[in-house]
Amino acid sequence: MTKSLDANWFTEVYDSHASAFSLKVTEKLLDVRSPYQHLEVYATETYGNLMVLDGCVMLTDRDNFLYHEMMAHPALFTHSDPKRVVIIGGGDCGTLREVLKHPGVEHVTQIDIDEEVTKAAKRFFPALTESNDDSRAELLFADGVKWVDEAEETSIDVMIIDSTDPVGPAEGLFKTDFLKRCHRILKEGGVIVQQSESPLYHSGSIIRDLRQGMQEAGFSSVATLPFPQPVYPSGWWSATLAGKECDVTRFREADASASDLAFDYYTADAHRGALVLPPFMRRLLD
Amino acid sequence: MTKSLDANWFTEVYDSHASAFSLKVTEKLLDVRSPYQHLEVYATETYGNLMVLDGCVMLTDRDNFLYHEMMAHPALFTHSDPKRVVIIGGGDCGTLREVLKHPGVEHVTQIDIDEEVTKAAKRFFPALTESNDDSRAELLFADGVKWVDEAEETSIDVMIIDSTDPVGPAEGLFKTDFLKRCHRILKEGGVIVQQSESPLYHSGSIIRDLRQGMQEAGFSSVATLPFPQPVYPSGWWSATLAGKECDVTRFREADASASDLAFDYYTADAHRGALVLPPFMRRLLD
DSSP states (O other): OOOOOOTTEEEEEEGGGTEEEEEEEEEEEEEEEOSSOEEEEEEESSSOEEEEETTEEEEETTTHHHHHHHHHHHHHHHSSSOOEEEEEEOTTOHHHHHHHTOTTOOEEEEEESOHHHHHHHHHHOTTTTTTTTOTTEEEEESOHHHHHHHSOTTOEEEEEEEOOOSSGGGGGGGSHHHHHHHHHHEEEEEEEEEEOOOHHHHIIIIIHHHHHHHHHTTOSEEEEEEEEOTTSGGGEEEEEEEESSSOTTOOOHHHHHHOOOOOSSOOHHHHHHHTSOOHHHHHHHO | OOOOOOTTEEEEEEGGGTEEEEEEEEEEEEEEEOSSOEEEEEEESSSOEEEEETTEEEEETTTHHHHHHHHHHHHHHHSSSOOEEEEEEOTTOHHHHHHHTOTTOOEEEEEESOHHHHHHHHHHOTTTTTTTTOTTEEEEESOHHHHHHHSOTTOEEEEEEEOOOSSGGGGGGGSHHHHHHHHHHEEEEEEEEEEOOOHHHHIIIIIHHHHHHHHHTTOSEEEEEEEEOTTSGGGEEEEEEEESSSOTTOOOHHHHHHOOOOOSSOOHHHHHHHTSOOHHHHHHHO
16 A cells, blocks of 8 residues: 555654654664663765654754744844843754854853753754854753743843653643743743644644743743744644743844845745734634 | 554655655545546545545645645736636646635636546545536646647636646646747736745755746746645645736735635735745755
């Protein structure tokens, strides 16, 4: 019935949506069991290197620009003047690199619980870690939730929750309780952004719940931005932003348009277009 | 190395990009070899019914709205007053249904070479064929290229080339020669739109060549609009428009915004956003 995929393929099965995505691999480059997760890196035939955590595709050389740009730039062009940024998760350092492209950013703290991810990124995805030595970057390997609890009240401009799926270790990062703690450390006018799964698969579940959690946590506005992401379930992904006394349905369009930063996907037009959700999503979110 | 997919899965392998997409199927509903192609229909676990032509996924119940809306509405909201529309291919009738939503459209001719596709659509995708009895619709089962050659000069407002991939039977539909023939039958102000494959996989090849072919065929403007399409290679797809003395980089935004037509994906904002290509695509197309 089907063309079978042999051992030369890495396949991620999305059980709850009975679909799967596969990449042909040429070599396994790394297989590490850290205290937190099972980390694999493969060389693929056409996607460059592939990082896998607990069997889930995290990123490839070829298409990670979509995710990393959309996790960083919409939030940074929404905040009026982002200076202090925190990334929870994001151990591959791709989001960090994007954040550091903004010259106005004065300090970025990245807190990932698993140093093995960053070690693997340095070795196998050196482009993503090329800004790690920037004097504005601080890399911590610790529990992000604990870090948030110990951080000073109203001290942060932008928080980026660059986590794995909301099952297992990252589950708590999608809960109202954690969002309340984030709300506490954001300044007035602060922005939080969280990866929020697939518009096709999760609009009526994870995305809706996250938006509701953000509102319950005290955020005054919420916006979900869809974007393409070929290696993630359904090939379509989203980032959800929320503002602390800040309207995240608007952004600094003139600044984004005039920006001469090097982007592969992000444009002011893409940002504006993503802010208006497809009707099917609106119906599921209401 | 990989979780293997057994005979309960339908897999399409994209050889040239060493990637694959799979859906779990519960039953094979149809297996027909027409004079033109091998047509299969499966019931899937979560995507509704699935149509496959020569091993390539054509559509599923769950996500065909993305493709069909983007093949119809951008072109129809670009033309100033579309009355006569031609669809080459499109035998599943999903694009036809979208076109007929526009009350100003007076006549739509759909020419697909393979009647088996429409028969299968009627049986297994009845929602797509629900407008087939509209008095404005004319369904022909014939060679689209021949039909174009025999059509009256400057008689058509909008042409939609809703074809399979540019290999095998549909290859000619992507060539400059065919585009010239289409140009001949379009009125001044006419618009043509063609499905144009994946922004990630084909920007530097099929999309670039098609845009060049359109220009060589005499069209005065060209625009490629990306959109998500989970079941197609890379999960990201595109439609390329061209205008005969018509600027396809603009559209009737006010009409599209005010429209009360029932859309699941298309909005004026999505159209406007799609018109501005991601920087990586612009670089590959230049």
